[in-house]
Amino acid sequence: MLNDTILHAERELYLTLLVLAQQQPSAYEWLKQLPTWLGDIKDKANYAHAPAYQASVARLPELTVNNVNLNSDTLTIEASLNESQRKQTTALLKQLMPWRKGPFQIGGKIGDDESGIKIDTEWHSDWKWQRVAPHLGTLKGRRVLDVGGGSGYHGWRMAGAGADTVIIIDPSCLFYHQFMAIRHFVGTADAHETGRYRTHYIPVPLEALPEHSQLFDTVFSMGVLYHRQSPFEHLQQLKGQLVKGGELVLETLVIEGDANTVLVPHDRYAQMNNVYFLPSVAALIGWLEKAGFTDVRCVDVAMTSTEEQRKTEWMTYHSLADFLDPNDATKTLEGYPAPMRATIIANK
Numbered sequence: 001m002l003n004d005t006i007l008h009a010e011r012e013l014y015l016t017l018l019v020l021a022q023q024q025p026s027a028y029e030w031l032k033q034l035p036t037w038l039g040d041i042k043d044k045a046n047y048a049h050a051p052a053y054q055a056s057v058a059r060l061p062e063l064t065v066n067n068v069n070l071n072s073d074t075l076t077i078e079a080s081l082n083e084s085q086r087k088q089t090t091a092l093l094k095q096l097m098p099w100r101k102g103p104f105q106i107g108g109k110i111g112d113d114e115s116g117i118k119i120d121t122e123w124h125s126d127w128k129w130q131r132v133a134p135h136l137g138t139l140k141g142r143r144v145l146d147v148g149g150g151s152g153y154h155g156w157r158m159a160g161a162g163a164d165t166v167i168i169i170d171p172s173c174l175f176y177h178q179f180m181a182i183r184h185f186v187g188t189a190d191a192h193e194t195g196r197y198r199t200h201y202i203p204v205p206l207e208a209l210p211e212h213s214q215l216f217d218t219v220f221s222m223g224v225l226y227h228r229q230s231p232f233e234h235l236q237q238l239k240g241q242l243v244k245g246g247e248l249v250l251e252t253l254v255i256e257g258d259a260n261t262v263l264v265p266h267d268r269y270a271q272m273n274n275v276y277f278l279p280s281v282a283a284l285i286g287w288l289e290k291a292g293f294t295d296v297r298c299v300d301v302a303m304t305s306t307e308e309q310r311k312t313e314w315m316t317y318h319s320l321a322d323f324l325d326p327n328d329a330t331k332t333l334e335g336y337p338a339p340m341r342a343t344i345i346a347n348k
């Protein structure tokens, strides 16, 4: 029997935006476009794998879930799995590989994945959350947008931290379906007393959103800015989604240097062919100020290690270790400084 997880999640998204539109008319613009956004992601003409991904989600078994802990580093859905459920679930989740952002665990108990399925993702996204979370203003009761949210791992953590509503956006068809697979097992565990889900996913890029929605108290953009050809446009688009006084959390690749230092890789950077601007922290702060943000502060700088980003059973392609100079891990294969990330917090 097939489940209706995706249909249900989409219905919850419509209802959430309808309720929101009663207070914030700009949400009507989102509602108008939602049928197109949700239709496009299912269209085989746009995404050849869409029907296969949908089928994998729809075949996930119903489990008796005992507890869901959205605050655990390995986002854990405690449930009992019999051997056949375990095999079936593992096989279906593996059809949604590569799993990059996580980790997740389905079945077993927190800290004990003996009887559960541990989705050991390429990234220890929990480490990024540990670096970012202590510096955030409270998320309790806030409306949050996570731009480029990948599988949704951080979005679930934001709900776990008490956000009223989380909307994750990301144009990836695969990551949308990974989110739906996790949603299938989370069920109503993130819901309000009214039963309305708090965590939602819209499969669109930031540029597709109505420009000046001003709907969100906190907007996250983590790991996206360096992929954008026009960083200032990205900053303006993020600003347009924030309420006045709202908080921006921006995490991106940086290099050492002063306020005038910016690296534009000529070709690839760490083998990625879609990397454009890597500023120094000082330059990045200057960009945010130029874009009109206030109280701009850098709260964390960290090198990315080959323990944080690595090949696993759930992501079997090349990973960071293959993208660094084998003789000098402080450099990428192309000879640029190895990945270093900064987290900036600012207000609108």
Ligand SMILES: C[S@@+](CC[C@H](N)C(=O)[O-])C[C@H]1O[C@@H](n2cnc3c(N)ncnc32)[C@H](O)[C@@H]1O
Residues within 6 Å of the ligand: 101, 125, 128, 147, 148, 149, 150, 151, 169, 170, 171, 172, 175, 204, 205, 206, 207, 221, 222, 223, 224, 227
């Ligand atoms: C490096 S991953 C970062 C994922 C996650 N935010 C994190 O920090 O771990 C970048 C994500 O941004 C998404 N992305 C790329 N362009 C985007 C855009 N224009 N708007 C929103 N998301 C975008 C990609 O699909 C990808 O999932």
